[in-house]
Amino acid sequence: MSETRALYEQVILDHNKNPRNFRDMKDATKHVEGFNPLCGDHFTVYVKLDGNTISDVAFKGSGCAISKASASVMTTELKGKTREEAQAVFKRFHLMVTSPVDETVDEDALGKLQVFSGVREYPVRIKCATLAWHALMAALENKQELVTTEEQ
Amino acid sequence: MAVSPKERIAMPVAGRPPLDVERIRQDFPVLRVLQRGRPIAYLDNAATSQKPQQVIDAIYRYYSEQNANVHRGVHYLSQQATDLYEQARSKVAKFVGTTVGCEIVFTRGTTESINLVAHSYGRQHVKSGDEILISHMEHHSNIVPWQMLCEQTGAHLKVIPINDDGELLLDEFEKLLTPRTKIVSIVHVSNALGTINPVKYIVDKAHAAGAVVVVDGAQATPHLPVTVKELGCDFYALSGHKMYGPTGIGVLYGRAELLERMQPFQGGGDMILSVTFEKTTYNHHPFRFEAGTPHIEGAIGLGAAIDYLHAVGIEKIAAHEHDLLEYGTQRLLEVDGLRLIGTARVKAGVLGFTLASAHPHDVGQILDDQGVAVRAGHHCAQPVMQRFGVPATTRASFGMYNTREEIDRMVDGLHEVNRIFG
Ligand SMILES: Cc1ncc(COP(=O)(O)O)c(C=O)c1O
Numbered sequence: 001m002s003e004t005r006a007l008y009e010q011v012i013l014d015h016n017k018n019p020r021n022f023r024d025m026k027d028a029t030k031h032v033e034g035f036n037p038l039c040g041d042h043f044t045v046y047v048k049l050d051g052n053t054i055s056d057v058a059f060k061g062s063g064c065a066i067s068k069a070s071a072s073v074m075t076t077e078l079k080g081k082t083r084e085e086a087q088a089v090f091k092r093f094h095l096m097v098t099s100p101v102d103e104t105v106d107e108d109a110l111g112k113l114q115v116f117s118g119v120r121e122y123p124v125r126i127k128c129a130t131l132a133w134h135a136l137m138a139a140l141e142n143k144q145e146l147v148t149t150e151e152q
Numbered sequence: 153m154a155v156s157p158k159e160r161i162a163m164p165v166a167g168r169p170p171l172d173v174e175r176i177r178q179d180f181p182v183l184r185v186l187q188r189g190r191p192i193a194y195l196d197n198a199a200t201s202q203k204p205q206q207v208i209d210a211i212y213r214y215y216s217e218q219n220a221n222v223h224r225g226v227h228y229l230s231q232q233a234t235d236l237y238e239q240a241r242s243k244v245a246k247f248v249g250t251t252v253g254c255e256i257v258f259t260r261g262t263t264e265s266i267n268l269v270a271h272s273y274g275r276q277h278v279k280s281g282d283e284i285l286i287s288h289m290e291h292h293s294n295i296v297p298w299q300m301l302c303e304q305t306g307a308h309l310k311v312i313p314i315n316d317d318g319e320l321l322l323d324e325f326e327k328l329l330t331p332r333t334k335i336v337s338i339v340h341v342s343n344a345l346g347t348i349n350p351v352k353y354i355v356d357k358a359h360a361a362g363a364v365v366v367v368d369g370a371q372a373t374p375h376l377p378v379t380v381k382e383l384g385c386d387f388y389a390l391s392g393h394k395m396y397g398p399t400g401i402g403v404l405y406g407r408a409e410l411l412e413r414m415q416p417f418q419g420g421g422d423m424i425l426s427v428t429f430e431k432t433t434y435n436h437h438p439f440r441f442e443a444g445t446p447h448i449e450g451a452i453g454l455g456a457a458i459d460y461l462h463a464v465g466i467e468k469i470a471a472h473e474h475d476l477l478e479y480g481t482q483r484l485l486e487v488d489g490l491r492l493i494g495t496a497r498v499k500a501g502v503l504g505f506t507l508a509s510a511h512p513h514d515v516g517q518i519l520d521d522q523g524v525a526v527r528a529g530h531h532c533a534q535p536v537m538q539r540f541g542v543p544a545t546t547r548a549s550f551g552m553y554n555t556r557e558e559i560d561r562m563v564d565g566l567h568e569v570n571r572i573f574g
Contacts, residue, residue: 007517008572016573039513039529040543062543064513065573122517 007118007125008065015069020076021058028056030142034135036127036149041067045135052082054140059132066116066125071132073112083140089113090133096120097129171472176464177553179204190523193558198343198371198502198549199527200393203457207397210456211449221445223422237448240455241438247458248369248388248405249379255411257438258451261402262370263293265389266337268404268441269366270297272414273387277364278334280306285328285336285363287312287320288539289345292532294337294368307334314539318345318494325354329361336365340372344533344547345494346477346502348376355384364410370394374461374551375500376470380405392450396551397457401450404441411437418443469552473501476550480559487566488574493536493545501550504531507566509573512546518572519546522565524558 025031025046034043041063048056057079059071078086093113096105101120119125127149134147177183182202185192194202214236220229222237238253245253259265278284284298288311295309302309310333312325320338329336336358341348355365364386372378374395380388387410392401406414416423416434420443425433434440461469480503484490489508507515516528527547530537537544548562 008514013573040537041513042543062511064511066514068511125513125517128513 007122009115009118011073011112011115012065012069015072016065019059019068019072021056021079022060022072023058024060025056025058028058030139032135032139032144033146034061034131034148035146036063036067036131038149039064039128041128041131043067043071043132043135045071045132045139047136047139049083052084054078054081054083054086057136063131064128066119067128067131070116070129073115074132074136077112078136086140087137090137093133094130097126171464171468171552173472173553173555179206179460180553181205181208183553187523193522193524193554193561195548195550195554195558195562196525196527197374197551197554198394198531198547200399201374201396201551202553203396203398203453204460206460207453207456211398211453214449214452219448222448223439233448236452236455237446240451243455243458244403247378247461248373248390248403249381250405252408254436254438255405255408257404257406257411257441258446259389259402259404259441260400260447261391261393262291262368262389263391263402265387265402265404266294266366266368267297268417269335269337269387269389269406270301272417272441273364273410274298274301274335275304276413276415278305278307281332282307282334283310283328283330283332284308285310285312285325285333285358287325287338287349288314289318289320289342289347289533289536290337290339291343291368291370292534293370294339294366295535298335298337311535312338314347317496318342318347318536319496320347320349320354322350322353326357329357329363331362333358333361333363336363337368338365339368339370340378341369341375341500341502342494342533342536343371343502343549344504344531344536344545345496346499346504346549347494347496348372348498348500350498351383351385359384371500371502374469375466375473377466386410392454392457395454395457396460397454398450401447401454403454406437408437411441414441416443417441420444422446464552472552473550473554476554476556476559477501477503479556480548480550480562483559483563484566487563488570490566493540493542501554502547503549504545504547506542506545507569507573509570512544514573515546515566515569518569519562519565522561522568524562524565526562 028046029049031046043061046058057075105117119129138147180202220233222234241256245256313321358365366387367385369390373390388405390403393399423443491506493504512528
């Protein structure tokens with residue numbers, strides 16, 4: 001079991017079971033849907049901006065453990081961050097999940113997000129891990145209301 | 153005393169001599185591949201089946217001893233390749249139960265076969281206001297071509313509903329049949345639910361209403377005996393790769409009277425009798441529908457797969473898979489939080505399910521870690537997923553080489569999923 005154990009870290013299992021900020025938001029500044037047509041993962045990400053600061057972020061929807069936990073951890077990591085800070089975190093996160101398996105992960109820079117480093121071994125799961133993030137980034141850039149994994 | 157999986161395999165099914173599964177497994181080289189030191193339990197046969205050495209050898213032999221283009225050379229090799237290609241057509245004809253070779257058109261697969269009918273028959277016969285009838289359990293390849301035809305012609309697509317077990321509502325079907333119904337296109341065996349549909353019944357009703365019937369046989373031909381002349385259908389589509397043959401080759405059976413009057417599908421070489429810039433005369437069927445150099449090695453490989461199926465015996469295969477279905481159903485129901493999707497009374501060896509604890513994607517991943525290959529997703533049948541209110545299912549689908557022991561490995565893996573996610 002060791003290998004999938006590494007994918008399904010305890011933190012991921014916990015966030016999958018008890019997702020944080022798993023709710024809709026009536027007064028959101030913007031919401032964007034993220035959809036993976038290949039596996040049906042479907043989330044809506046809500047963000048409230050206070051000036052340039054993310055004062056609240058939440059999500060709803062359904063998907064696999066990786067996509068759900070990733071969305072949940074994302075909300076906890078980005079609340080209170082500025083738009084630019086959030087974009088920088090996403091960049092680091094994206095770089096990590098798409099980096100070669102044998103590359104060491106910068107634990108200090110990534111903090112809790114490093115629990116997702118296991119997806120590097122499972123290329124099809126990278127889209128799961130980044131789905132909600134892409135939706136949030138689209139919301140921050142005030143882009144379209146639906147992002148799908150097949151156009152990234 | 154507990155019966156070991158090996159002994160269980162050896163138990164005869166209802167008085168029939170059992171399939172010698174261990175012997176059959178020797179013929180499939182992929183089954184010897186090790187994943188982290190263990191053989192792979194390949195339970196994804198509805199996506200594609202593995203290939204026996206006999207099929208691989210036929211393709212190898214073709215390229216090493218017989219290769220040339222067909223229908224055009226006077227030379228020895230071309231004659232030989234043409235003979236082999238046409239022999240394959242005869243094998244297919246016999247396999248699906250027609251004596252008429254020219255009723256067999258080689259295509260790329262079921263998808264192309266259905267598109268051919270929609271294009272060549274549909275555009276000629278379907279007009280604005282007409283109706284095309286499909287069912288709620290169709291694969292996307294038996295939905296989208298008809299939607300496209302409807303868009304082009306102004307016809308309407310109607311859908312036969314299904315019940316909670318995944319069976320067609322035949323009363324509703326009869327209500328939906330009207331004089332406007334021009335085509336009924338129906339799956340023989342559902343890839344997502346396993347349901348075996350009463351094709352003959354549907355054909356009789358549809359014909360009485362004046363409609364032609366197209367059957368999507370992609371999941372039927374590997375698992376049960378099919379005789380088109382008994383079913384009475386007008387068209388029957390199948391894919392080589394799902395019945396132990398190569399990818400890229402499929403078949404459209406069409407009744408000769410219909411094929412004869414149909415317009416070509418694509419234009420090019422082989423489908424013509426004569427070409428001038430002023431006028432082209434099309435070849436007769438089936439060649440009219442096989443433009444360009446065909447998938448020669450594919451047809452030969454499919455012929456070899458059919459020989460293999462005959463040698464093993466399709467009835468024996470059906471019985472063996474039915475045993476796996478019953479055993480698998482009973483074992484799956486032991487798993488906490490498992491919901492079977494597709495519980496028709498008449499079913500082929502397909503087990504689709506969801507687990508309360510985990511998403512199908514995660515289930516598939518954990519099973520893969522155990523060397524158990526299943527499919528997780530919507531199985532190109534999104535309307536089925538919508539009907540059952542699930543985003544996706546995990547699906548195990550059986551072939552002739554599967555064993556009860558492999559089902560046990562899957563069930564162990566599902567308990568592991570529950571331990572991890574519970
Ligand atoms: C029921 C059914 N119809 C049609 C198809 C399409 O077959 P192919 O992709 O070989 O054209 C499939 C294969 O997935 C199927 O299961």
